[in-house]
Amino acid sequence: MSKKMESMKHLYRGISNIVITLVVTVLFSYVWEEWLNILLDRPFLTLGGTTMIVIYMILAIFFIHGFGGYDIGVSRISHASIGCALASLIVNFLMMVFTVMMVGYKSLIPGIIVAYVELFLADVIILFIITYVLTWLYRRIFPPYQMLQIHGEHVNNLDHKMGLRRDKYVIAETVMDTAPFDVITAKIDKYEAVLINDVPSELKNKILKYCFDRQKRVYFTPKISDIIVKESEELNLFDSPLYLSRNIGFSLGQRIVKRTGDIILSLLGIAITSPVMLIVAIMIHSYDKGPVFYKQERYTIHKKRFKVIKFRSMIVDAEKKSGARLASENDDRITPIGHFIRATRIDEIPQFFNILKGDMSFVGPRPERPQIHEEYCEKVPEFDFRLSVKAGLTGYAQVYGKYNTTTYDKLKFDMIYVQKASIILDLQLILLTLRVVFQKESTEGVEEGEKTAK
Numbered sequence: 001m002s003k004k005m006e007s008m009k010h011l012y013r014g015i016s017n018i019v020i021t022l023v024v025t026v027l028f029s030y031v032w033e034e035w036l037n038i039l040l041d042r043p044f045l046t047l048g049g050t051t052m053i054v055i056y057m058i059l060a061i062f063f064i065h066g067f068g069g070y071d072i073g074v075s076r077i078s079h080a081s082i083g084c085a086l087a088s089l090i091v092n093f094l095m096m097v098f099t100v101m102m103v104g105y106k107s108l109i110p111g112i113i114v115a116y117v118e119l120f121l122a123d124v125i126i127l128f129i130i131t132y133v134l135t136w137l138y139r140r141i142f143p144p145y146q147m148l149q150i151h152g153e154h155v156n157n158l159d160h161k162m163g164l165r166r167d168k169y170v171i172a173e174t175v176m177d178t179a180p181f182d183v184i185t186a187k188i189d190k191y192e193a194v195l196i197n198d199v200p201s202e203l204k205n206k207i208l209k210y211c212f213d214r215q216k217r218v219y220f221t222p223k224i225s226d227i228i229v230k231e232s233e234e235l236n237l238f239d240s241p242l243y244l245s246r247n248i249g250f251s252l253g254q255r256i257v258k259r260t261g262d263i264i265l266s267l268l269g270i271a272i273t274s275p276v277m278l279i280v281a282i283m284i285h286s287y288d289k290g291p292v293f294y295k296q297e298r299y300t301i302h303k304k305r306f307k308v309i310k311f312r313s314m315i316v317d318a319e320k321k322s323g324a325r326l327a328s329e330n331d332d333r334i335t336p337i338g339h340f341i342r343a344t345r346i347d348e349i350p351q352f353f354n355i356l357k358g359d360m361s362f363v364g365p366r367p368e369r370p371q372i373h374e375e376y377c378e379k380v381p382e383f384d385f386r387l388s389v390k391a392g393l394t395g396y397a398q399v400y401g402k403y404n405t406t407t408y409d410k411l412k413f414d415m416i417y418v419q420k421a422s423i424i425l426d427l428q429l430i431l432l433t434l435r436v437v438f439q440k441e442s443t444e445g446v447e448e449g450e451k452t453a454k
Contacts, residue, residue, distance in 0.1 A: 003215070009073070009142055016072040016134045020064065023130060024088065024123055025057045028095070032056075035115045039103050056095055063087035066431040072131065073138035080135070081128045082438050086431075088123035092116045139167045145193040145217065149174040150184060150207060152198040156406075158221065159197065171195065177203055185210055196220035224382050224415060231419040249389050249421050257423055262362050266355040273349050280311055280346055283337050290316040293350060298367035300391040303384075306359035308367055309350040313338030345437050351393050363426040364392025365414040376407045383407065386414035389421060394433040 032052055037043045044052065064070055067083035075083075096116040100109055149159055149171045162169045175187055177199040184207070188194055194211055196204050198221050211218045222230075232243040250258060281292040294312040297305055314333040334342065341347040354360045360367065365386040368376070376383045397405060397413035405413070417425070 005142065012138060012141065013070070013072055013074075016138075017070045019134070020070065020072075020084065020127065020130060021057065021061055023126060024060045024064075024091075025053060027119060027122055027126070028056045028060075029053050031115055031119045036099055036112065039099075039105075039108050039112070056091065059091045059094060060087060063090050063431070066428055067435050068432065069127075069131075072134045073142065077132055077135045079435065081131045082435050084127040084131060085124045086434055088120055088127065092120045092123070144168050144170045146170055146172045146191050147193045147195050147219075148172065148187050148191040149195040149197055150177055150199055151175070152177050152200065154198045156198060156221075159195070162195070169193075169195075181206065188216060189214070191216075193217040193219065222412060224385070224412070227412060227415045227419055247388075249418060254421075254423060258361060258426065259358070261423075261426075262355050262358075265362055266352045269349070269352040270356070273352070276346065277311075277349055280337075280341060280349075284312055284335075287335055287337055288316065297370060298391065299370055299373050299387060300359055300367055301387055301389060303387055305370065306354065306367075308360075309353055311341055311347040311350060313342050313347045348393060355393060359391075361390045361392045362394065363417075363429050364390050364395050365417065366395060366398060367391035380408055380411060382415075383411050386411060386418065389418055394429060394436075396429065399429055399432045399436055 032049065037049060037052075064084055064087040067087045068075055069080055069083035069087050071080050071083070093116070096112060099112050099116075103109075103112065144167055147169055151159075151174055153176075159171050159174070162171060172191065173187065175184055177184075181203075188207070188211065194207065194216055196207055196218060199207075201223065204220060208218060208220070210216075228245055228247070229243070232245040235242040235244050284290070284292050291312060294310050294314075295307045296310070298308045300306055313335065314331075315335060338347070351360060355362060373383065395414065396417035397410045401410060401413050417429075
């Protein structure tokens with residue numbers, strides 16, 4: 001039954017992806033044939049028009065996939081809708097530029113812009129409705145899994161996090177890992193899925209084998225060693241299976257491409273955002289006549305120190321009394337302007353200069369302050385592992401975590417990036433970062449009275 005259900009889910013998602021792709025393609029096809037094609041000196045005939053539609057469809061598939069717009073039934077409705085909207089914005093902008101270049105008449109540019117703006121608005125409205133309906137149907141056709149949680153002695157809030165997605169997971173019962181194994185297996189047989197929540201490796205392996213034998217779905221929290229092993233390379237040199245974990249990060253060629261991309265993107269970022277930076281600088285200085293920028297010492301690759309540059313979002317000398325600590329919810333040190341620029345990530349824009357200088361990369365683990373980093377290392381010695389690559393403006397932890405994500409979970413996210421590091425992954429994370437800007441929950445501060453994420 002489980003296999004059939006999984007096959008049905010994959011089929012449903014595949015059909016949903018086709019529906020989304022066809023909708024945006026048909027909308028563009030209509031606008032192209034009715035408004036845009038006739039603007040050309042020699043309008044495209046069947047082959048030319050088809051080529052334009054195919055180009056649009058390929059771009060749409062690439063960006064919708066990159067922004068997570070196809071994640072029907074997997075992500076929240078808001079996340080999938082935002083992904084589709086951002087994909088539509090970029091695709092229509094690119095096609096608008098392409099169309100303007102083909103038409104070549106300045107007098108026709110306003111009409112082309114209006115056509116693509118209207119197409120974008122139609123995409124956003126229709127795709128939101130489709131995403132909502134498809135997700136609503138998915139949740140009713142495929143009810144959430146009834147799960148057994150096997151919990152270790154370490155207390156965390158993973159069960160609470162999964163409880164926030166009751167459309168996908170229902171933890172119906174919890175058993176401690178200290179229970180006899182036959183008791184645990186008897187409970188496993190009663191449920192569709194199992195959550196192994198931070199139990200010792202020996203017991204986890206026994207449970208995984210038991211669930212594999214009975215075709216039970218298993219969720220488990222990885223250890224650092226699990227993440228390191230996951231990206232290992234299979235070697236078939238002998239008559240015994242062998243895996244190789246290289247642990248080298250980017251190759252020389254990849255580092256050259258990555259650095260070149262950082263230089264180009266940082267220059268583009270500075271040029272495009274310069275009007276925004278000017279306005280924000282004036283607002284910050286006008287509020288309390290204090291400095292516009294805030295420089296702070298951080299760690300980057302191999303614990304090299306550098307001064308990160310950010311727009312100042314807090315009062316002057318915010319840490320004079322409290323010392324180094326992360327911002328909390330309703331932090332009274334944050335200025336009114338600071339709340340806005342932090343929520344919209346505008347305070348991070350000056351880091352384009354850090355990237356251009358070479359202190360940071362566009363993608364990588366977020367740079368931590370030396371004091372906080374060393375404090376984390378006292379609790380989790382492996383926290384140093386994340387510094388095997390250059391610090392980044394965005395990264396795995398920023399896209400999939402939150403500002404207040406725990407130390408150990410941040411490390412896990414960063415280690416996933418370190419092990420999977422590639423140029424393609426960098427591009428994907430850059431795209432997903434644009435979506436994260438619209439997700440308020442990703443900026444949640446630490447709890448009141450806490451200096452770091454526990």
